[in-house]
Amino acid sequence: MFDPATLKFDANGLLPVIAQEHGSREVLMLAWMNAEAIAKTLDTKRVTYWSRSRQAFWVKGETSGNLQHLVEMRVDCDRDCLLVLVRQEGPACHTGRRSCFYTAVRDGEEVEIMAPE
Amino acid sequence: MFDPATLKFDANGLLPVIAQEHGSREVLMLAWMNAEAIAKTLDTKRVTYWSRSRQAFWVKGETSGNLQHLVEMRVDCDRDCLLVLVRQEGPACHTGRRSCFYTAVRDGEEVEIMAPE
Numbered sequence: 001m002f003d004p005a006t007l008k009f010d011a012n013g014l015l016p017v018i019a020q021e022h023g024s025r026e027v028l029m030l031a032w033m034n035a036e037a038i039a040k041t042l043d044t045k046r047v048t049y050w051s052r053s054r055q056a057f058w059v060k061g062e063t064s065g066n067l068q069h070l071v072e073m074r075v076d077c078d079r080d081c082l083l084v085l086v087r088q089e090g091p092a093c094h095t096g097r098r099s100c101f102y103t104a105v106r107d108g109e110e111v112e113i114m115a116p117e
Numbered sequence: 118m119f120d121p122a123t124l125k126f127d128a129n130g131l132l133p134v135i136a137q138e139h140g141s142r143e144v145l146m147l148a149w150m151n152a153e154a155i156a157k158t159l160d161t162k163r164v165t166y167w168s169r170s171r172q173a174f175w176v177k178g179e180t181s182g183n184l185q186h187l188v189e190m191r192v193d194c195d196r197d198c199l200l201v202l203v204r205q206e207g208p209a210c211h212t213g214r215r216s217c218f219y220t221a222v223r224d225g226e227e228v229e230i231m232a233p234e
Contacts, residue, residue, distance in 0.1 A: 075222065
């Protein structure tokens with residue numbers, strides 16, 4: 001049985017979680033989970049982070065409707081990071097862009113490579 | 118001009134960096150960089166992390182030969198996380214697997230989904 005308590009959390013009881021779109025393999029965002037958020041995510045199949053700013057559970061898309069449906073959770077070799085493959089409804093980024101990684105560094109300059117949808 | 122000092126680092130002066138294979142879009146690993154490691158990575162095009170365990174710069178693959186060649190660096194909307202698209206030589210994981218995320222949680226059990234190369 002997979003037990004979230006066997007993972008390695010940081011001093012705040014959190015670990016970083018990478019969300020990747022299952023179909024396109026685009027990396028959408030990085031956020032944080034504690035052991036309970038991991039359990040909730042596996043239980044509900046709705047990706048649930050821990051908001052460090054609000055200090056509360058954050059069901060991704062609960063207010064915006066842009067839910068992340070869990071396809072698969074993966075654990076890294078050091079057990080201190082997760083990868084969640086998701087089916088993303090709407091844009092993942094709060095700016096309305098598909099991914100939070102819409103700024104590239106090209107020839108030493110920041111370039112916006114993705115517009116809001 | 119892109120200035121790494123404008124990014125948001127944690128209390129240890131670090132931020133998480135996701136490495137993704139440019140061609141296959143496979144997520145390979147997550148590690149950490151400080152501002153100087155970011156500058157070194159951009160300057161040398163060899164992905165250079167900060168090893169939290171050794172408290173030293175870590176040119177990925179410097180000893181194993183499994184270098185990560187930088188294709189593009191991207192910054193997220195909160196400026197507290199990076200995505201590096203790379204061309205990975207050999208396996209990215211120290212276990213000899215292509216990716217560090219070789220363990221999936223399926224039906225509540227941990228399943229190894231990738232063998233060493």
